[in-house]
Amino acid sequence: MSDSPNLALIRRLYESGMAPEVTSEVMAPDLVWDITPGFPNSGVYHGWDSVAKDFFGKTMPNYESFGAVPEEFHADDEGHVFVYGHYHAETKTGNKADVRFIHLWTVRDGKAVSMRQAADSHILQQALQG
Numbered sequence: 001m002s003d004s005p006n007l008a009l010i011r012r013l014y015e016s017g018m019a020p021e022v023t024s025e026v027m028a029p030d031l032v033w034d035i036t037p038g039f040p041n042s043g044v045y046h047g048w049d050s051v052a053k054d055f056f057g058k059t060m061p062n063y064e065s066f067g068a069v070p071e072e073f074h075a076d077d078e079g080h081v082f083v084y085g086h087y088h089a090e091t092k093t094g095n096k097a098d099v100r101f102i103h104l105w106t107v108r109d110g111k112a113v114s115m116r117q118a119a120d121s122h123i124l125q126q127a128l129q130g
Helices: 005-016 020-026 048-062 121-129
Strands: 027-035 043-046 063-075 080-091 096-108 111-119
Touching: 005 020, 005 063, 005 080, 005 096, 005 111, 020 027, 020 048, 027 048, 043 048, 048 063, 080 121, 096 121
Parallel strands: 027 111
Antiparallel strands: 027 043, 063 080, 080 096, 096 111
């Protein structure tokens, strides 16, 4: 069974590692990016430029490496794509963490308009604190 167009769109984001040429094509101008409370730099961000600067720009300097590793993709008939997986992170101090996540994406007119994240923030906070 082939991926739905929405699932294929979101899968492409993960497979690209959030490459700029893919995010510029896939993310809607009015994107809402919602990071669960307790997660480093949690909050709600509006627009990909804000996500890149205010979320990733503040988050990534704390890590030697940080990546989202998707394990399962599921789509419904209402424009939602659910991604279950884990973050694999190594902090600047050498601590490693594998943190489960679920991302709920909403796709409208072939563009990602929102991403809501839930993750085990405690494990990541412990790794950052050493």
